[in-house]
Amino acid sequence: MGRSEPMAAAGARPAVPPLPGCPGWLARAREAAGRRAEVLGQPTRRDEYWRFTNPAPLLAAAAPDPSAAGPAAAGQGAAASAFAAIAALRLVFRDGILDAAASDDPRLGGVEILSLAEAARAGWAEDLYGRLEAQGQAPVPRPFAAANTAGAGAGLLIRARTRAARPVMIVYERSSGVSDAILHHCVKLDAGAELTLVEVGTGAARLSVVTEVEVGAGAVFHHVRAQGPEEGAVTASHLFARLEARAELRSFTLTANGALTRNEAFVELAGAGGLAHLAGAALGDGAFHHDDTVFVRHLAEGCESRQVFKKVLRHGATGVFQGKIHVLAQAQKTDGYQLSQALLLDEDARFLAKPELEIYADDVRCSHGSTAGAIEAGALFYLRARGLPRAEAEALLVLAFLAEAVAEIAEPDLARAVEALLGDWIGRHRG
Amino acid sequence: MLRIDDLHARLADEDKAILKGLTLAVAAGSVHAIMGPNGSGKSTLSFVLAGRDGYEVTAGGATLDGADLLAMEPEARAAAGLFLAFQYPVEIPGVGNMTFLRTALNAQRKARGEAEVSAADFLRLVRDKARALAIDAEMLKRPVNVGFSGGEKKRNEILQMAVLEPRMCILDETDSGLDVDAMRLVAEGVNRLRDAGRAFLVITHYQRLLDHIRPDVVHIMADGRIVRSGGPELALEVERGGYADILAEVA
Incomplete structure (x- = not known):
């Protein structure tokens, strides 16, 4: 890690900008994160987990202008309409600012929803804000996450006390050309609670979003994200999650387009019998660099973790997968699985994978696999011999390739929305 | 219907x-x-007719109802009424058997300028034909051929044939890997489709399938060409004396 340069995550703004109405605990958490970010410094290509991804667009003084890459609103509509039928409570962030007028009334049965500006009323968040992020800095530093904790200007504090009456959907919109946003969300599920969180849209020309999630004993957290579809956007996301006994986390991320997307996940299974499933489907055509850096740590007995990440790449698009299953000595009876696969639609596309297993317990079942390949000629001929035109046959095989990741979405209506977006993207990127 | 002329x-x-x-x-x-x-080139013949990549036609031709088959893309051949029942049906994980069948049927209908079949009509259509081949709802739901036994795969090929109703059916070693019961199901499936407007080319190594699907004409193929043609009795001759006798006779 280069220590000479101070961390400036998003442009030339101060590391810890003032946040109006900020309670003392939050101010201290942000200051501490500012110091953390300074110590971590800026990542460089020499760092082990930045070898495959150039962090420059995340470090640049100014955000890129996505409109240079394509019409801004073209795909935004598709993403929003795919999820239109989901009966969720919607909260809208435009260019990184909560748009209360465009959002639903945040009152929801079983759930408390406050904005970061209302942190003074969410004392419970003191035990969460910046805490999971700080714990997630070892063994692999995540400097953009520390900078986010220090500099976030907005976000949501969501606490589910029981079963949420409806899913909560965060809609990210971008209106101005070069918006540069930092968002930080905290989500706490009390023991036995259930919550579905959906995140949809691009949000800003450059977006850093950190989500810290604490899943209490026996609680169930479903998380579905649809990033994109703006061509030139730059995104760094971090999901930090800690699961207590018998807790469940299922997180799925669809990424369509985007110049650079780095999705990091750091999940700790801290109580016995927990379950963490992380999945993703990424679609890139042309100037697209997509990086999943996933770290699952088993701290307790009898937990199950799955990582299923699929990428469809063409015309010079690059996919990166860095995934680790880390099983500590006490985490006997761990069931760990990791799969990363890329479908390369032409010879210009690239997939770089670094699957890792680090296991200190002796009674565990862990497996991993990573493949990259083209559309299978035999399958393509079989479909064409039954009458499917080449483009239609290829589209069907691309969807089939992604199906295993989409199957990780537990809720059928959300899975259908994701499938609609996948079908739409494939339809627009044929031939 | 199908004419193959001096094909190299x-x-x-x-x-x-x-x-x-x-x-x-x-x-x-x-x-x-x-x-x-x-x-002898039997499977190559079926692949060349269906349009698989990797083969080069150096001379001669093939037509279906007068149209130049070899100039068409594989999907156009299918829409024109050609069907190849594969010797080794391909497994396609992630694509449901029903979705596949319906997509194929509608793609062919669209190519011929016909209206697409509604989901409800399609369901009725498949259910009847599947029942006759002892294909249950579970098999229809599963991904195409994934985890199917050899017999299930071949029955699935015949189901596709029954749903797509092609005019020219080529069966490439459909009997390989079948037990007696599966062979009977497959043969009955084929026999149900026999009619005045449809033709079959049954490629096989053994005579036994021809006990169930009675051919009008039997051809013996060796070294890339037809060396002898005759009635059903020719198949029995193969059964008795093997290929060696016939080939020796021809040579």
Whole structure:
């Protein structure tokens, strides 16, 4: 890690900008994160987990202008309409600012929803804000996450006390050309609670979003994200999650387009019998660099973790997968699985994978696999011999390739929305 | 219906001729069988007719109802009424059998300028035909051919044939890997489809399938061409004396 340069995550703004109405605990958490970010410094290509991804667009003084890459609103509509039928409570962030007028009334049965500006009323968040992020800095530093904790200007504090009456959907919109946003969300599920969180849209020309999630004993957290579809956007996301006994986390991320997307996940299974499933489907055509850096740590007995990440790449698009299953000595009876696969639609596309297993317990079942390949000629001929035109046959095989990741979405209506977006993207990127 | 005229073909990668002047005419309403020893070019013939990549036609031609088959893309051949029941049906994880069948049927109908079949009509259509082949709802839901036994895969091929209703059906070693019961189901499926407007080309190594699907004409293929043609009795001759006797006689 280069220590000479101070961390400036998003442009030339101060590391810890003032946040109006900020309670003392939050101010201290942000200051501490500012110091953390300074110590971590800026990542460089020499760092082990930045070898495959150039962090420059995340470090640049100014955000890129996505409109240079394509019409801004073209795909935004598709993403929003795919999820239109989901009966969720919607909260809208435009260019990184909560748009209360465009959002639903945040009152929801079983759930408390406050904005970061209302942190003074969410004392419970003191035990969460910046805490999971700080714990997630070892063994692999995540400097953009520390900078986010220090500099976030907005976000949501969501606490589910029981079963949420409806899913909560965060809609990210971008209106101005070069918006540069930092968002930080905290989500706490009390023991036995259930919550579905959906995140949809691009949000800003450059977006850093950190989500810290604490899943209490026996609680169930479903998380579905649809990033994109703006061509030139730059995104760094971090999901930090800690699961207590018998807790469940299922997180799925669809990424369509985007110049650079780095999705990091750091999940700790801290109580016995927990379950963490992380999945993703990424679609890139042309100037697209997509990086999943996933770290699952088993701290307790009898937990199950799955990582299923699929990428469809063409015309010079690059996919990166860095995934680790880390099983500590006490985490006997761990069931760990990791799969990363890329479908390369032409010879210009690239997939770089670094699957890792680090296991200190002796009674565990862990497996991993990573493949990259083209559309299978035999399958393509079989479909064409039954009458499917080449483009239609290829589209069907691309969807089939992604199906295993989409199957990780537990809720059928959300899975259908994701499938609609996948079908739409494939339809627009044929031939 | 199907005319193959002095067809020469080779593997594109290797400079190896496989079909060496094959001529054959199959009339509507008839069933022709092609028998021959391994390596005689039987499967190559089926792939060349269906349009698989990797083969190069160096001379001769093939037409379906007068249209130049070899100039068409594989999907156009299918829409024109050609169907190949694969010797090794391909497994396609992630694509449900029903979705596949319906997509294929509607793609063909669209190519012919016909209206698409509604989901409800399609369901009715498939259910009846599946029942006759002892294909249950579970098999229809599963991904195409994934985890199917050899017999299930072949029955699935015949189901596709029954749903797509092609006019020219080529069966490539459909009997390989089948037990007696599965063979009977498959043969009955084929026999149900026999009619005056449809023709079959049954490629097989053994005579036993022809006990169930009675051919009108039997051809013996060797070294890339038809060396002898005759009635059903020719298949029995193969059964009795093997290919060696017939080939010796021809040579």
